[in-house]
Amino acid sequence: MVAPRKMALAEESAEVEVLFANMEKLKSLTKKIQGSLNRLETSGKSVEDAIRPIYGNTQRLQTTNNNIDKVVEAIDRIRQPLDQRSREERVINAGPKKVGLADFIASLDRTTQALGELKQSNLRSNQQAIAELNSLLKRGTKQLEDVFREILREDARMVEPLHYITKQLPFPAIPEDKVSQLRTINSHVAASVAQISQTDLRDTPTAKIYAEVRGEYMTNTLRNLxxxxxxxxxxxxxxxxxxQGTNGIGTYCAGIEGIMTAEYNNICHIFARExxxxxxxxxxxxxxxxxxxxLRELNTHVKNNLLTxxxxxxxxxxxxxxxSLRLEKHTGELKRAVADALKPIRETAKSSLRSLLEDVRNKVQSLVAVPIDGSATNATAEMMARLQQMTNYLTPLASVLISLGDGGWSNGSTAASTSSHKSFDVGADGRQLFANYAIEMIDTHLKELDAKARVLHKSxxxxxxxxxxxxAIIDRMIRSSELAGLMGSAQKLVEGWxxxxxxxxxxxxxxxxAYLLDVQYTNRGGRPPSGGAHSVDSASxxxxxxxxxxxxxxxxxxxxNVAFDELIAKHKGYGMEKEVKTQLAREVQTMIEPLYGRFWDRYHEIDKGKGKYVKYDKAQLGTTLSSLA
Structure with a gap:
């Protein structure tokens, strides 16, 4: 049992030693790897520092390459119009009649575009090419201008204006197909001229041609008017x-209005709004x-015959x-030009008002005789005829009178001019000013007549x-004309005279x-009876x-009797207007008849009805007085 355990321990110990040995190797390897990493980091920084400028140079090179590509493209575009020059030159030299207007204009447009691109390049090497294209474009534009003129002349023959005026027809316009051609030509010529010219031209050649050709047409058409x-x-x-109306100025102005209105419509269809x-x-x-x-010639005529x-x-x-008003309403133009043309006539009209007043004075003062029977002088009817005639021109007269100011017509020319500036009132009533003028003329006339009558008529x-x-003539001519509605304020003047x-x-x-007046003494024989005829006993x-x-x-x-008969005879010998005769007879009857009736009632028995002293009874006297009317 011991032996196997020792063997097991020996094996484990060997494994431990192997494990330690491996760990030592791992540490050594880790150190090497760390060293390698440190060296790699240092190398990476060196590489980065070396590559950064290379990368920047690469970007700049790419930009340069792009710019070069663009320059090449621009050069290609610059060369392209130069390459087209020969082809466009052949078209332009051939002219619009041969190649057709549309193709000619297209060629001209391409030439204009090519010239514009060359100018934008601003390269000194292109200056010769620019000069050649300029010359080519000028030739082409000139030919296009000639076509523009020819088209205009086809419809620029004068017409008979009375045909359109009397029938109230619009004056002829340029046909639509030609208007389209003219509009196209004008726009292309304007573009070409803008490219050729070094300055900003306000009037294009086509505008000048149009004004010349159509202006001549208008003038020739209206010359007879x-x-x-x-x-x-x-x-x-x-x-x-x-x-009124006997001069041709009305027809002339109608012709001007008609032809200028038609011309404005033509222009609006051909030219740009501006x-x-x-x-x-x-x-x-x-x-x-x-x-x-x-108008100047007419003004000279009027000045030479101002009073008539x-x-x-x-x-x-x-x-x-x-x-002027109608043209401005339709076109918005020419008001000032027409007003300037009218100025001399307006000044003459102003001076005429002073001259007419002066003529009233001079005409009466120059009279060497007046009708011996007391009849009215012809100068009165002539003066009133003038005033009546003036009522036909109230609108223009109102504007003239307003410019003079109230009373400005009585001053001298210099004073009137000064007065008009001081008293000019656009809100003034022109009709009232005319009434004031007419009243002054009538009053001036009657004052002069009164002074003349005192010299030439003894009684x-x-x-x-x-x-x-x-x-009476003045009053009658006022009442029988337009003056009646204008001169209500004149009645006081007329009644006064x-x-x-x-x-x-x-x-x-x-x-x-005076012979019919007597003195009665109330202290003699009592108070005299009063009342009607029946209360008076003439015999007593x-x-x-x-x-x-x-x-x-x-x-x-x-x-x-002597005085009465003499005055009756004189009265019947006077030349009197009907209303004057009636009015004066009534005044005499009102004056004499009551006195005579009273006197007759008291004293007619002086000759006991024999008629030796009392020639008229009351009825006879009344009849005699009535016969005066």
């Missing part, structure tokens, strides 16, 4: 007032110049102002008849009226008079 304005302004009768105003203004410029010239043809100036202001009665007749004329006329009737009154009073009474009757 312009000439008609000047010819219809010529006078056949020197002192005849201008009649170019409309510029191209439209340039296209219309020649026509506007011709229009301004025509100032109404033409008012009509021109009205028609042209409306034209105050005749002066009164003269004034009353002129007032009518009263003045009436009082002057009645001045002569004071004499016979006469009986109570002294012989001296009777003689005085007889003298009064005689003097009254």
């Amino acid at each position: 312009s000439a008609a304005c000047v010819s219809t302004a010529k006078k056949t009768t020197a002192d005849a007032l201008y009649r 170019d409309w105003a510029r191209v439209y203004t340039a296209t219309c410029q020649t026509t506007l110049n011709e229009f301004a010239k025509t 043809d100032c109404f033409l100036a008012y009509e021109i202001i009205d028609v042209v102002s409306n034209l 105050k009665s005749l002066q009164g008849v003269f004034i009353a007749n002129n007032v 009518r009263k003045k004329g009436t009082q002057a006329y009645l001045d002569a009737w004071k004499e016979p009226s 009154v006469i009986k109570n008079l002294s012989s001296k009073d009777r003689d005085s009474l007889k003298e009064k009757w005689k003097n009254f």
Whole structure:
């Protein structure tokens, strides 16, 4: 038993020794591995330090390679348009008629693109190529401009404007197929010119061509209407007032509106939105110049015949102002240009208002005679005819009067100009200003007539008849025209002058009226009876008079009869307007008849009905006075 146990222990001891021996080897191996790891770490750091710059250089090389690839690609792209130059040159040199407009434009577009790419390259070696492509593009663009001009000229023959005006038809537009071609050409020419030009060109060659060709077409079409304005302004009768609508300015403006509206529509279909105003203004410029010239000629005519043809100036202001408003509404343009053309006429219209007032004074002051029967002077009807004529032009006159300011028409030219700046009020009532102007003209006229009558008519009665007749004509012409609705405030003036004329006329009737007045003494024989005729006993009154009073009474009757008969004859010899005759007869009857009736009631028995002193009974006197009307 002992022997097996020893053997077992020996084996275990041997295994333990082997195990220790292995552990020693493992420790030794671990130390070696640790040493190897330390050496590997040190080597790794060295490798990393060595590889890092190599990796960075590799990345930079990759970037450089990419850049080189891009440069190569750019060079290829640069070379590509250069390679196309020969082919595009053949197309452009052949021209649009041979190769067709579409192919020609396509070639031009490719050339434009190639030129743009060459300019972007900014390589000095490409400068020669850029110059050659520039020259090629210029030639091609010039040919395209010629095509643009030819297409425009096909529809630029003048038309008869009256055909479209009288039938209220729109003026002809450029056909749609040609509009499409023109639009395409314009856009490509604009692109080519932008590439060729070194500066920003606002007006492209096609815009200039359009303005030239279409401007000439418009001017030629309207030339006869312009000439008609000047010819219809010529006078056949020197002192005849201008009649509304007899001048051709209305037709001329209708033609301008029609043709310019049609032209604006053409432009909107052909050019870019930002170019409309510029191209439209340039296209219309020649026509506007011709229009301004025509207005200057008409203005010269009006100034030479200001007192009769100032109404033409008012009509021109009205028609042209409306034209300006309608053009601005449709196109948004030309208002200022049309207003500038109208300025000379407006200034003439302003001066005419002062001249008409001055003419009123001068015409009366220059009279060497007035109607000897007290009839109205022709100058009154002429003045009122002018005012009546003015009512046909209230709208333009209102604008002129507002610019002058209330009362500005009475000043001299320099003062009026200053006054207009001070008193200009856009909110002023033009109709009221016209009423004020008309009232001033009427008052000025009547004052001058009154002064002239005092010189040329010796009797105050005749002066009164003269004034009353002129007032009657003024009042009648106001009531029978548009002036009635405008000059309500003139009634006070008219009534004032009518009263003045009436009082002057009645001045002569004071004499016979004075003969019908007597003095009664209430302390002699009691108070005289009052009341109607039935309460007066003429015989008793006469009986109570002294012989001296009777003689005085007889003298009064005689003097009254003479004065009365003389005034009746004079009254019937006066030239009176119907309403004046009626009104003055009524005033005389109101003045004389009550006095005569009272006087007759008391004293008609002076001649005991023999008629020696008492020529008229009350009924006869009333009939005689009634006959004055």
